[in-house]
Amino acid sequence: xxxxxxxxxxxxxxxxxxxxxxxxxxxxxxxxxxxxxxxxxxxxxxxxxxxxxxxxxxxxxxxxxxxxxxxxxxxxxxxxxxxxxxxxxxxxxxxxxxxxxxxxxxxxxxxxxxxxxxxxxxxxxxxxxxxxxxxxxx
Amino acid sequence: xxxxxxxxxxxxxxxxxxxxxxxxxxxxxxxxxxxxxxxxxxxxxxxxxxxxxxxxxxxxxxxxxxxxxxxxxxxxxxxxxxxxxxxxxxxxxxxxxxxxxxxxxxxxxxxxxxxxxxxxxxxxxxxxxxxxxxxxxx
Amino acid sequence: xxxxxxxxxxxxxxxxxxxxxxxxxxxxxxxxxxxxxxxxxxxxxxxxxxxxxxxxxxxxxxxxxxxxxxxxxxxxxxxxxxxxxxxxxxxxxxxxxxxxxxxxxxxxxxxxxxxxxxxxxxxxxxxxxxxxxxxxxx
Amino acid sequence: xxxxxxxxxxxxxxxxxxxxxxxxxxxxxxxxxxxxxxxxxxxxxxxxxxxxxxxxxxxxxxxxxxxxxxxxxxxxxxxxxxxxxxxxxxxxxxxxxxxxxxxxxxxxxxxxxxxxxxxxxxxxxxxxxxxxxxxxxx
Numbered sequence: 001x002x003x004x005x006x007x008x009x010x011x012x013x014x015x016x017x018x019x020x021x022x023x024x025x026x027x028x029x030x031x032x033x034x035x036x037x038x039x040x041x042x043x044x045x046x047x048x049x050x051x052x053x054x055x056x057x058x059x060x061x062x063x064x065x066x067x068x069x070x071x072x073x074x075x076x077x078x079x080x081x082x083x084x085x086x087x088x089x090x091x092x093x094x095x096x097x098x099x100x101x102x103x104x105x106x107x108x109x110x111x112x113x114x115x116x117x118x119x120x121x122x123x124x125x126x127x128x129x130x131x132x133x134x135x136x137x138x
Numbered sequence: 139x140x141x142x143x144x145x146x147x148x149x150x151x152x153x154x155x156x157x158x159x160x161x162x163x164x165x166x167x168x169x170x171x172x173x174x175x176x177x178x179x180x181x182x183x184x185x186x187x188x189x190x191x192x193x194x195x196x197x198x199x200x201x202x203x204x205x206x207x208x209x210x211x212x213x214x215x216x217x218x219x220x221x222x223x224x225x226x227x228x229x230x231x232x233x234x235x236x237x238x239x240x241x242x243x244x245x246x247x248x249x250x251x252x253x254x255x256x257x258x259x260x261x262x263x264x265x266x267x268x269x270x271x272x273x274x275x276x
Numbered sequence: 277x278x279x280x281x282x283x284x285x286x287x288x289x290x291x292x293x294x295x296x297x298x299x300x301x302x303x304x305x306x307x308x309x310x311x312x313x314x315x316x317x318x319x320x321x322x323x324x325x326x327x328x329x330x331x332x333x334x335x336x337x338x339x340x341x342x343x344x345x346x347x348x349x350x351x352x353x354x355x356x357x358x359x360x361x362x363x364x365x366x367x368x369x370x371x372x373x374x375x376x377x378x379x380x381x382x383x384x385x386x387x388x389x390x391x392x393x394x395x396x397x398x399x400x401x402x403x404x405x406x407x408x409x410x411x412x413x414x
Numbered sequence: 415x416x417x418x419x420x421x422x423x424x425x426x427x428x429x430x431x432x433x434x435x436x437x438x439x440x441x442x443x444x445x446x447x448x449x450x451x452x453x454x455x456x457x458x459x460x461x462x463x464x465x466x467x468x469x470x471x472x473x474x475x476x477x478x479x480x481x482x483x484x485x486x487x488x489x490x491x492x493x494x495x496x497x498x499x500x501x502x503x504x505x506x507x508x509x510x511x512x513x514x515x516x517x518x519x520x521x522x523x524x525x526x527x528x529x530x531x532x533x534x535x536x537x538x539x540x541x542x543x544x545x546x547x548x549x550x551x552x
Contacts, residue, residue, distance in 0.1 A: 052334075222360055360544065
């Protein structure tokens with residue numbers, strides 16, 4: 001069962017991540033995972049007009065975090081312990097990025113999610129990422 | 139279009155990887171990816187009766203390799219350049235492992251595939267892996 | 277032999293990465309690798325007063341990029357294809373981050389570097405990262 | 415302080431990992447890390463006469479495990495949760511592999527080590543690996 005729905009997650013983001021909350025829009029959440037959009041803006045771009053690696057990392061990181069919170073609620077202080085990311089294609093510059101997350105493991109101490117990132121409207125993934133979060137004892 | 143079907147891939151495995159060919163059975167291949175089974179045997183086990191990490195790595199490695207060959211044919215000398223693997227649950231000891239591969243990128247020089255590994259009959263993944271292969275110029 | 281020294285790398289950063297150039301200071305470069313400092317500022321912080329994961333990723337990414345350019349010169353359009361990063365300790369909030377890079381491989385098509393990141397003045401690494409860059413044909 | 419020296423670690427390996435103990439020789443251990451040798455044998459080879467990826471993975475995995483045990487003693491049931499490995503050069507076929515480990519973090523719940531692997535007598539690394547182990551509560 002979901003502990004936080006899309007509206008609750010978006011409110012959490014606005015309250016806790018003031019600096020970046022406007023970058024990310026929670027599009028959808030269910031028991032299988034969720035979808036987050038990155039509002040691509042000039043500050044996410046690299047020379048040559050492509051979305052920067054750190055912006056893609058940030059999107060995957062926040063998306064897996066929200067997927068965990070959707071299942072355990074807003075109390076946890078989960079922290080990223082590992083990320084592996086493959087950059088596979090050049091994202092379109094003037095197009096939002098869409099990140100689909102699957103939560104593969106939700107244990108007592110560790111959670112693992114993986115993501116595919118797409119330039120909106122193109123079904124070939126621009127990046128793949130997997131992240132581990134450490135969940136502190138309640 | 140597939141350049142090698144399941145029978146061709148299994149023959150390739152038998153001819154080129156004599157030492158380990160009997161470990162792996164190609165279950166299914168199509169344009170979306172493929173499924174390989176690891177015949178779990180005592181030599182794949184660790185103390186405590188679980189499939190060893192190197193055996194799971196070997197399964198993911200061969201599965202992505204075969205997924206690439208299914209699309210480019212048996213000529214290439216592709217080599218693994220990177221693997222990231224998350225071990226998420228303890229596999230059952232007396233149960234074959236099933237590895238589902240998606241080929242996420244097949245470029246001229248690099249290919250990326252990701253895998254989920256399952257103990258047969260249990261739909262919670264025991265491991266997740268992503269691999270990059272370097273494909274030499276023709 | 278180095279193709280770009282510290283001053284040349286810093287000028288390259290200022291010219292090509294206008295948006296982030298002021299964040300990074302090249303401290304040292306030689307044939308074994310280089311050291312880059314992240315000027316930690318409020319925009320790099322997360323709630324709780326720690327440097328954000330994306331800021332650490334960005335530091336590792338730019339540091340390996342500069343290590344490659346120091347050896348092949350400013351002409352190349354190298355792109356990150358893979359990053360694996362382990363976040364091991366909470367960085368101090370009001371302290372610059374120092375990133376030490378070793379270039380482990382510099383091939384014709386692929387380069388691999390690894391990094392340790394430290395909060396200045398503390399010799400326990402806060403993060404470890406390894407990155408692969410694809411180097412396009414000349 | 416070390417809880418297990420080289421002789422104790424080698425005995426542990428022989429007792430607990432009967433199947434593979436003869437493959438690995440503990441060369442050196444101190445507070446900074448340790449060195450393990452893989453006795454390269456025909457069963458570690460791939461067609462073309464190179465050491466297989468799974469053999470290199472197994473070497474890195476056992477080496478980080480022993481580095482952790484050297485510091486916390488033989489009681490723990492630590493398990494690998496993540497490995498990222500870069501294969502950078504083709505190892506020599508008739509040459510032992512040497513694996514140097516640094517233990518970067520040894521926390522209550524998680525430990526992180528990284529490795530460089532060399533063909534004996536060549537100082538260019540053939541592979542780089544980083545591994546996370548989960549350490550169960552005492």
